[in-house]
Amino acid sequence: MILEDQGYQTDSRSTGKSGLQAIRQGSFDILLLDLKLPDFDGMEILRAVMSEKPSICVIIMTGYSTVRNAVEAMKIGAFDYLPKPFDDDELVLVVERALKLKRLTEENLALREQLIDQFGFDNIVGEHPRMLETFEQVVRVAPTDTTVLIYGESGTGKELFARAIHTHSNRAARQFVAIDGSTLASNLLESELFGHVKGAFTGAVAAKKGVFEVAENGTLFLDDVANLSLEIQAKLLRVLEAREYKPVGASHTRKANVRLIAATNQDLQQMVDGGDFREDLFYRLNVIPIYLPPLRERSEDIAILVYHFLRHFCRKAGKRIEGFSDEALEALVDYRWPGNVRQLRNVVERLVIMSDGQLLDPGFVLNHMQGRYFMGGDSIPDTVDELNAVKKQVMDETFGRIHRAFLEKALKACHGNISQASATVGMKRSNFSALMKRHHLSADSFKD
Numbered sequence: 001m002i003l004e005d006q007g008y009q010t011d012s013r014s015t016g017k018s019g020l021q022a023i024r025q026g027s028f029d030i031l032l033l034d035l036k037l038p039d040f041d042g043m044e045i046l047r048a049v050m051s052e053k054p055s056i057c058v059i060i061m062t063g064y065s066t067v068r069n070a071v072e073a074m075k076i077g078a079f080d081y082l083p084k085p086f087d088d089d090e091l092v093l094v095v096e097r098a099l100k101l102k103r104l105t106e107e108n109l110a111l112r113e114q115l116i117d118q119f120g121f122d123n124i125v126g127e128h129p130r131m132l133e134t135f136e137q138v139v140r141v142a143p144t145d146t147t148v149l150i151y152g153e154s155g156t157g158k159e160l161f162a163r164a165i166h167t168h169s170n171r172a173a174r175q176f177v178a179i180d181g182s183t184l185a186s187n188l189l190e191s192e193l194f195g196h197v198k199g200a201f202t203g204a205v206a207a208k209k210g211v212f213e214v215a216e217n218g219t220l221f222l223d224d225v226a227n228l229s230l231e232i233q234a235k236l237l238r239v240l241e242a243r244e245y246k247p248v249g250a251s252h253t254r255k256a257n258v259r260l261i262a263a264t265n266q267d268l269q270q271m272v273d274g275g276d277f278r279e280d281l282f283y284r285l286n287v288i289p290i291y292l293p294p295l296r297e298r299s300e301d302i303a304i305l306v307y308h309f310l311r312h313f314c315r316k317a318g319k320r321i322e323g324f325s326d327e328a329l330e331a332l333v334d335y336r337w338p339g340n341v342r343q344l345r346n347v348v349e350r351l352v353i354m355s356d357g358q359l360l361d362p363g364f365v366l367n368h369m370q371g372r373y374f375m376g377g378d379s380i381p382d383t384v385d386e387l388n389a390v391k392k393q394v395m396d397e398t399f400g401r402i403h404r405a406f407l408e409k410a411l412k413a414c415h416g417n418i419s420q421a422s423a424t425v426g427m428k429r430s431n432f433s434a435l436m437k438r439h440h441l442s443a444d445s446f447k448d
């Protein structure tokens with residue numbers, strides 16, 4: 001009843017025999033199994049399910065006195081156990097967690113088997129509905145000469161998409177020229193944008209082409225437009241309106257035949273409202289806005305991207321790595337990725353370089369993600385949310401390391417005997433093994 005209230009479809013049986021029958025005939029995602037059944041030992045049912053229908057996620061419900069059996073059940077392959085009595089929320093929570101892991105496991109398997117077929121766009125990966133919408137938008141807008149403004153946090157793929165638009169346009173055979181709004185120095189700007197003739201000013205010993213000329217008949221990518229000074233904004237606006245420009249020192253104007261794609265990680269409308277960006281230029285640029293969502297808002301794409309880069313870097317390094325363990329992948333999917341796809345790419349590259357193993361496990365992955373918040377220059381949190389995320393991460397990492405070392409020390413001293421180890425450190429056995437589970441430690445590796 002609790003689960004049906006949440007919208008789940010359920011079926012319940014009160015004997016092992018009819019339960020097994022239902023499982024064999026039906027298709028279930030999750031089995032909530034009591035260990036004490038009138039006709040069977042729940043453990044036998046568990047074994048049968050693990051061998052016949054291993055895709056079913058089994059959650060053991062058990063009374064206090066049988067917690068030991070529950071641990072045994074988890075060794076056989078149960079997903080988790082619910083000690084009785086439990087309340088509605090606990091039940092719903094464990095079921096949600098099981099479903100999430102199940103979905104991820106299936107996806108992980110599929111990805112491992114047939115490494116991802118790339119999207120129609122050569123090297124752009126994404127299946128989230130918002131990304132699919134973006135792909136459609138790009139397909140529609142690419143062949144036109146319309147100005148496109150790409151919004152997105154750092155590392156979300158703005159330049160990648162700008163290049164894709166260029167490649168899918170009829171300007172593809174001509175140049176794609178990228179200039180960065182924040183590095184355009186005002187005094188140099190004019191000759192940089194429009195070029196100059198020989199002798200136009202002191203030091204102009206030869207004529208120089210400006211970006212508008214280099215990009216002629218091609219695409220000009222204006223990165224970081226929010227950082228253009230107001231002076232440069234004015235000059236740019238003039239070219240966009242007149243569709244022509246004059247090289248410094250030249251006597252004639254030249255036609256400006258470029259397709260413009262601009263990108264920013266700022267809210268330009270807000271900058272317009274605050275007087276930091278010209279409204280007229282904003283409207284010239286914001287003809288077709290494209291929004292690239294941050295990675296944390298499309299976490300369904302993380303697994304695909306992770307495997308995409310894994311394949312890429314394995315090929316590059318000539319290594320064979322089978323993939324990620326489910327838990328390792330889960331850790332990557334749960335992470336917030338403040339640096340978005342670029343950060344994820346860097347992490348995977350590092351993992352490939354550092355790894356000797358076949359299947360990457362969570363310990364390895366987490367170790368190599370450490371310090372991830374403090375890697376870049378723009379890692380100082382901008383919002384309270386981010387600040388709290390950093391705090392949590394620092395706590396998790398610091399205490400995580402200590403916990404892990406603590407467990408390992410005790411387990412090593414007791415040769416992997418959990419009862420002994422927990423008694424030595426003065427911890428309840430159940431808490432000790434729960435902590436082990438959280439840190440993905442197995443007693444086996446400490447037995448000699």
Ligand SMILES: Nc1ncnc2c1ncn2[C@@H]1O[C@H](COP(=O)(O)OP(=O)(O)OP(=O)(O)O)[C@@H](O)[C@H]1O
Pocket residue numbers: 123124125126152153154155156157158159160161265341342345
């Ligand atoms: N959907 C994607 N599929 C595959 N690779 C991606 C995707 N999005 C981004 N990347 C890769 O991530 C890295 C960062 O992308 P890009 O340079 O385009 O980001 P950006 O938005 O321009 O970042 P910044 O604002 O910091 O300049 C690049 O290596 C790019 O190839």
Ligand SMILES: [Mg+2]
Pocket residue numbers: 158159223
């Ligand atoms: Mg960029």
